[in-house]
Amino acid sequence: MYRNRLIINNTKSFVVPNSQNNKQKKMTDNNYLKGDEKNEDLENRRKIQKTFGFLGNLILAYKTTGTVYGDIGTSPLYVYTSIFHDPPTDPRDVYGTLSLILWSLAIIPFLKYVFIILRADDNGEGGTFALYSLLSRHSGLTLRGGNGDDLTITNHDSMSVYSNKEKPNFIKRSKLVQRVLLVLVLFGTSFVLSDGLLTPAISVLSAVEGIGVPVPSLKNAIVPISCFVIICLFLAQRMRRLAILFAPIVSLWFISIATIGIWNISHHPSILKAINPYYAFEYFIRNGSSSYHVLGGVLLSLTGVEAMFADLGHFNRISIQICFTFFVFPSISLAYLGQGARLILDPAVSENTFWLTLPATNGPIYWIVFILATLATTIASQSMILATFSLVHQAMQLDCLPNLKTVHISKKIEGSIYIPQINYVLLVFILIIIIAFKTSANLTIAFGMAVAGVMIISTIFYSIVICVVFKLPAIVSIVFFLVFGFIDAAFLGATLVKVKSGGWFTLCTSTLLCFIMLVWKWGTTLKVKYELRNKTKLDDIFASNFPEQEEQEEQEAQEQEAREEQESDSGDSSQIDKISQTIVRQRSKNIQLQLLSTGFPINRIPGIGLFYKEAGMGVPLSFCHFIRHFPTVPEVLIFITIRPIPIPLVGEEDRLVVKKVGHYKKVYQVTGRYGYMENISQGEEFITKLITAICEIDPIAGTILEDLKNEVVTYVVGHQELVARSNSSLWKQVFLEVYSFLARNSRQVYTNWKIPVDDIIEVGMKIVV
Numbered sequence: 001m002y003r004n005r006l007i008i009n010n011t012k013s014f015v016v017p018n019s020q021n022n023k024q025k026k027m028t029d030n031n032y033l034k035g036d037e038k039n040e041d042l043e044n045r046r047k048i049q050k051t052f053g054f055l056g057n058l059i060l061a062y063k064t065t066g067t068v069y070g071d072i073g074t075s076p077l078y079v080y081t082s083i084f085h086d087p088p089t090d091p092r093d094v095y096g097t098l099s100l101i102l103w104s105l106a107i108i109p110f111l112k113y114v115f116i117i118l119r120a121d122d123n124g125e126g127g128t129f130a131l132y133s134l135l136s137r138h139s140g141l142t143l144r145g146g147n148g149d150d151l152t153i154t155n156h157d158s159m160s161v162y163s164n165k166e167k168p169n170f171i172k173r174s175k176l177v178q179r180v181l182l183v184l185v186l187f188g189t190s191f192v193l194s195d196g197l198l199t200p201a202i203s204v205l206s207a208v209e210g211i212g213v214p215v216p217s218l219k220n221a222i223v224p225i226s227c228f229v230i231i232c233l234f235l236a237q238r239m240r241r242l243a244i245l246f247a248p249i250v251s252l253w254f255i256s257i258a259t260i261g262i263w264n265i266s267h268h269p270s271i272l273k274a275i276n277p278y279y280a281f282e283y284f285i286r287n288g289s290s291s292y293h294v295l296g297g298v299l300l301s302l303t304g305v306e307a308m309f310a311d312l313g314h315f316n317r318i319s320i321q322i323c324f325t326f327f328v329f330p331s332i333s334l335a336y337l338g339q340g341a342r343l344i345l346d347p348a349v350s351e352n353t354f355w356l357t358l359p360a361t362n363g364p365i366y367w368i369v370f371i372l373a374t375l376a377t378t379i380a381s382q383s384m385i386l387a388t389f390s391l392v393h394q395a396m397q398l399d400c401l402p403n404l405k406t407v408h409i410s411k412k413i414e415g416s417i418y419i420p421q422i423n424y425v426l427l428v429f430i431l432i433i434i435i436a437f438k439t440s441a442n443l444t445i446a447f448g449m450a451v452a453g454v455m456i457i458s459t460i461f462y463s464i465v466i467c468v469v470f471k472l473p474a475i476v477s478i479v480f481f482l483v484f485g486f487i488d489a490a491f492l493g494a495t496l497v498k499v500k501s502g503g504w505f506t507l508c509t510s511t512l513l514c515f516i517m518l519v520w521k522w523g524t525t526l527k528v529k530y531e532l533r534n535k536t537k538l539d540d541i542f543a544s545n546f547p548e549q550e551e552q553e554e555q556e557a558q559e560q561e562a563r564e565e566q567e568s569d570s571g572d573s574s575q576i577d578k579i580s581q582t583i584v585r586q587r588s589k590n591i592q593l594q595l596l597s598t599g600f601p602i603n604r605i606p607g608i609g610l611f612y613k614e615a616g617m618g619v620p621l622s623f624c625h626f627i628r629h630f631p632t633v634p635e636v637l638i639f640i641t642i643r644p645i646p647i648p649l650v651g652e653e654d655r656l657v658v659k660k661v662g663h664y665k666k667v668y669q670v671t672g673r674y675g676y677m678e679n680i681s682q683g684e685e686f687i688t689k690l691i692t693a694i695c696e697i698d699p700i701a702g703t704i705l706e707d708l709k710n711e712v713v714t715y716v717v718g719h720q721e722l723v724a725r726s727n728s729s730l731w732k733q734v735f736l737e738v739y740s741f742l743a744r745n746s747r748q749v750y751t752n753w754k755i756p757v758d759d760i761i762e763v764g765m766k767i768v769v
Contacts, residue, residue: 008676012231014710024027038493060537063319064311064315064323064690065246065247065250065254066251067312067383068307068320069250069324070302070304070382071307071384072302073250073254073376074373074380075303077373077377079298079301079336080354081350081440081441083097083298084343084347087348088343088347088350090133090566094344096280097342098271098274098277098284099276103277103314104299104301104302111338113308117458118317118545120462121312121317121649123648124313126311126458127306128454129230129394130463130648131307131458134468135461139172158276181464182459185457186514187453189400189455189513189514190510192306192387192450193388193509193513194390197433198428198433199381199384200230201379203378204434205223206377207374207376208226209352211225216364227434229408231373231427232291234427242506247381247622250380254372255722256369258335260335260338261333262338263359264341264342264676266342268345269341271337273336295491295493295494295495296444296497300447302455302491305451306756307384308320308389318747322397342357385536388422389423390677392422393679394676394677398644399524400520401517402746402747403751404422405419405751405753406752438454443502445501446505448503449499449506452492452495456488456492459484460481460485460665463481468657522735523735526747527720528614531614531621538664538667541627542594542595542602543594543595601631602627602631603632605634606635607634607635607636607714608634608636608714609639610640610713610715611623611626611640611715612640613640613718614718621765622717625765626716635666636694637666641670641699643674644674645673645674645678649675650673651677652689654673655672655673656672658670658671659671660697666700681753683753683754691704711760713754714759715751716761717748717750717760718764719748719764719765721765721767722739723736723767724768724769748762
């Protein structure tokens with residue numbers, strides 16, 4: 001059932017009642033229905049499921065192959081080569097490592113992600129941010145300060161949310177826990193962003209390396225060809241029509257590696273014994289501590305597991321489960337079994353296991369597989385790039401990254417975005433990585449650390465979700481953490497052992513990205529807290545005697561009109577006198593406010609003025625600063641807060657919270673709420689909805705909606721610059737310098753809000769912290 005909406009304070013607010021019609025919008029844990037019908041991708045997904053039932057889920061399962069499983073599906077290109085740097089001398093080593101690969105696939109992607117973690121969706125959305133938003137909402141935390149009205153929306157009923165009547169949990173009680181969770185989610189995000197640098201590099205390199213087997217003379221051309229493919233990939237980011245080919249190409253890739261695997265198994269059927277986990281234990285017992293390093297190579301078979309959770313919002317849980325269980329898992333298992341069989345028969349193929357185990361090293365089949373591999377790795381890279389764009393956009397919405405230009409590629413699919421700065425930064429860094437590391441084998445250690453880091457952070461968050469969100473006994477959470485945390489820690493430890501060999505790159509990159517996000521979040525929080533501490537009320541700015549003044553003016557106006565009528569009948573009044581008297585009367589009507597400190601009158605001019613504030617109720621600092629220098633305000637005065645909400649999407653029935661400010665005529669407080677997956681829009685359509693909402697609570701504002709097209713809309717935003725005190729500590733001064741540098745080189749927050757540039761007024765202020 002939907003929760004009732006909260007009435008802010010005790011004044012009349014604009015809310016949408018929870019009628020019986022709202023029940024049609026109820027969500028399940030698999031299917032999120034956004035209030036905004038523009039998102040045709042989600043709507044089409046619902047229609048497919050509703051119309052075709054199980055067949056609809058099969059269609060979605062087919063589509064997941066191109067978006068979700070490209071990364072994990074191309075792992076057979078480099079896993080064995082990274083494990084066996086030298087040809088294996090003992091067949092038992094092949095059986096042991098193969099058993100480790102198969103059971104790792106069964107435990108981590110199959111059990112942990114597909115059948116456990118996928119259940120912790122945030123209204124249909126997945127990923128690290130989804131787990132964090134679940135914990136925040138169910139602990140009563142808000143992303144910014146204020147009244148916490150973001151916890152009263154009607155459209156996140158898949159799980160119960162925190163109530164003020166409930167006893168605060170350990171997250172709500174402890175600031176330290178909140179900070180640790182924030183650092184963890186940002187580190188997890190940093191690992192995924194690092195993965196966005198490494199996936200295109202290692203995937204494309206491993207595919208192009210296949211050209212060196214039949215034509216050894218082209219080995220020196222592998223790096224230039226890989227760079228060329230990457231450049232073409234990034235230059236084509238605005239072209240999304242080719243995405244329709246992703247699922248067919250990746251499906252053909254899975255069929256091809258499964259077929260090749262079966263062919264290789266037929267040469268040594270006894271390799272199927274590796275399914276027995278005994279061989280994995282025997283490998284560790286026989287080799288002792290020296291075998292620990294092999295986990296770093298086995299980890300590469302798990303690349304892309306986080307995509308199954310992060311891409312949940314584009315499909316649904318059932319479709320992802322069907323595809324992995326009946327298609328992806330059998331295909332890659334057969335591929336690894338086949339490669340293992342050939343390694344036992346010919347250990348020398350470990351030099352380039354995938355390409356040397358094809359049926360022919362220079363024939364039509366080889367070149368068909370080479371083309372498929374190149375296309376599949378390009379698609380896997382493209383999926384990771386799109387995920388990076390989406391993740392950066394979410395981080396910007398949550399005040400964790402500076403604002404960057406966001407381009408919407410598709411008018412039908414709202415989530416289809418392109419961020420030019422990120423695109424070219426990725427391109428430059430990936431080219432540097434390819435040129436520096438030269439081979440896919442050199443990149444495997446750095447790649448593995450990013451995967452292991454995200455895995456263990458997801459385990460930590462899900463362990464807390466079990467208690468806080470699912471309300472299960474603590475023993476369930478402890479068992480989950482001990483089992484999967486031990487496995488994840490083992491993989492992470494295996495990559496940390498080889499930090500000097502390449503893991504340093506991921507560690508340094510992730511730490512730098514996390515530092516940037518923490519500094520930006522810290523600086524933004526400082527500004528919000530400053531505004532909350534210094535917020536004021538209109539009664540502290542304007543005199544409160546103007547209602548009597550208005551009554552007196554109205555009476556004088558009526559008497560003036562009566563005199564004009566008499567003079568008009570007698571023909572004694574001239575046209576010039578009439579115009580003069582009309583101007584005086586209009587000026588009198590506009591003087592409805594006056595400053596409390598000086599008594600100076602404030603004129604109300606025709607138009608609509610939106611004064612933006614960081615958080616909370618009260619008057620924005622920009623308005624206080626503005627009114628001291630320009631004693632004129634628009635007739636319709638709106639103080640608006642854009643509040644990021646810890647859920648993916650906010651329905652239109654929950655978008656606005658509007659209330660009238662005291663007895664002031666045509667003055668309103670507005671909160672506009674947006675989820676972390678949404679794009680903030682403050683253009684013409686938003687203004688129409690806003691004025692409509694205002695008319696619902698204030699009948700006197702009805703004339704505004706009628707004349708909206710003729711009204712001048714002015715957007716007033718504050719630009720706060722943080723300045724350190726003279727006695728501030730060194731670390732604080734350094735953080736402020738970094739934050740100021742990022743702020744100077746980032747776009748203003750309102751640049752992506754679809755606001756006409758000519759209608760914006762920016763009020764600058766310095767904040768000493």
